[in-house]
Amino acid sequence: MRFVDEFRSGELAQKLAHELVTLVEPGRTMKLMEVCGGHTHTIYKHGIEDLVPPEIDFVHGPGCPVCVIPMGRVDDAIALAERPEVIFTTFGDMLRVPGGRGSLLEAKARGADVRMVYSPLDALELARRNPAREVIFFAIGFETTAPSTAVTVLRARAEGIRNFSAFCNHVTIGPPLKAILDSPGLQIDAFIAPGHVSTVVGTRPYDFIARDYGKPVVVTAFEPIDILHATVMLVRQLREGRCEVENQYTRVVRRDGNPRAIAALEETMELRDTFEWRGLGWIAHSALKLRPELADWDAEARFELPGTRIEDPKACQCGEVLIGAIKPWECKVFGTACTPERPIGTCMVSSEGACAAYYNYGRLQRRRDRVPA
C-alpha cells in the first residue's frame, strides 16, 4: 500500500538504527517523549525500542485523548445516554472507559440507546433519519478529530437539523505539553510531536518548546521508519546542541497546518477557561467548547449534566504514566488487577494507551534484549 510499505522497510530501519548507534554518546541517556499514544503503539508493535541503542529512552506522553478524559465526564455522557429521547453516539474507543457509574457499554446493557459511529457525520445522518429523537455525539479528541465535529455542526446548522448536538470534550495539544514542561523534576530531553494533530495546527504551536524551554521537537508520522527517522533527527539536534522544531512528516504536515480546518474550529469552538485532565489535573485554556451562538447544537447547553468530579481509583497510577514519571510496568496494578479485559485505568482501556501497548506487545517487564545493529 502506497505511503505505508515504504515506511515499513526493514532494510531502511536497520540503516537508521545503525546511524543512531554512531550518533549516541555511550552513557548519555536521551529521554525522548513521544507525545501521541499512536507513536507509543508503533514503537512497541514494531519493536523499535529493541532496535535503538540503550542510550535512547522513549517516554510516553499524554497524547491519548481517551486516556486523559476524567471519569466525571464519562458519567456526564452516561447521564445523557440514559435520557429516553436520546440516541447517544460515540467512537467505539469510549464505550469501555470506566466512569464512576460504569461504562457506556454497561449503560447500553441497561437499556440506553448507545451507538458506535466512525464519524460525527454518521451521527448527523442518524439525526436526519430519526427526527423524533435527540442524537448526541460524544465529541472527544485533539485537533485531529475536532475538525470533523466542527464540519458536522456547521452542516447541521446549514441544514437546520435541530435534533443533533455535540457533547464537546475536545482538547488542545499545547497546554498539556506546557504543563509537563513546567512540572518539577522534568527529565525529558526532546519531544516527538504528533503528526496528524500537526496536519491541522501546523508546527508553530510547538515553537515555544524550543524557544522557551530549550527542547528540540520533531513532528512525525506513525510508521516505524517515520519514528526512527524522527529519532535520528532529534539525536542529531541534541548532539549538535541545536534546538529547533523540525518536520519529518513533510508529505502531509505544512508549517501553517490546514488554515481552513483552523478556521472551521474558530468558527464553531472557543477555549474553555480550564479543563480537567486525568493525571494532569486542571489545565487553563486546554479544551474547546462550542461557541454560545451554536448553543442549539451544544449538548451541554441543551441538557442538564450531573457535572460530578470523581477521584481516580487509588490503586491506579495512570497519572504518573501519562506524564512519563513511571513506566506502565512500574504501576502497582499493571497486568494483575488491571488488564485490557478488566481495566482500572484509562491507559489500559484505550488501544493507544501506554499500558495497553506494553501489555499487548508483551512488555510485562522491562526487557532490553537486543539484536546487534
Added chain:
Amino acid sequence: MTVDAEHCITCGDIAVTATVVHVDGATATVDVDGARERVGIELVEPVAVGEQLLCHAGIALQKIADAP
C-alpha cells in the same frame, strides 16, 4: 472510516490515505485500500479524481504530497 481493531479512532493516528474516485458537492467517494467510503471535503476543496487525501473521522484533513 475503516479501522483495524488495534487502533483508536478518537486519537488521530489512524487517519488513512484515500484516493478520490468521485466528487459530489462537499462529499467525495474515496478508495481506501480497496474499500469505498464517503468523506466530507470542505476543508480541502477543490479536489480532483485521483488525488490522495489524508482522512480521519469521516472528513479529509489534508491533501498528500508525493513522498520525498
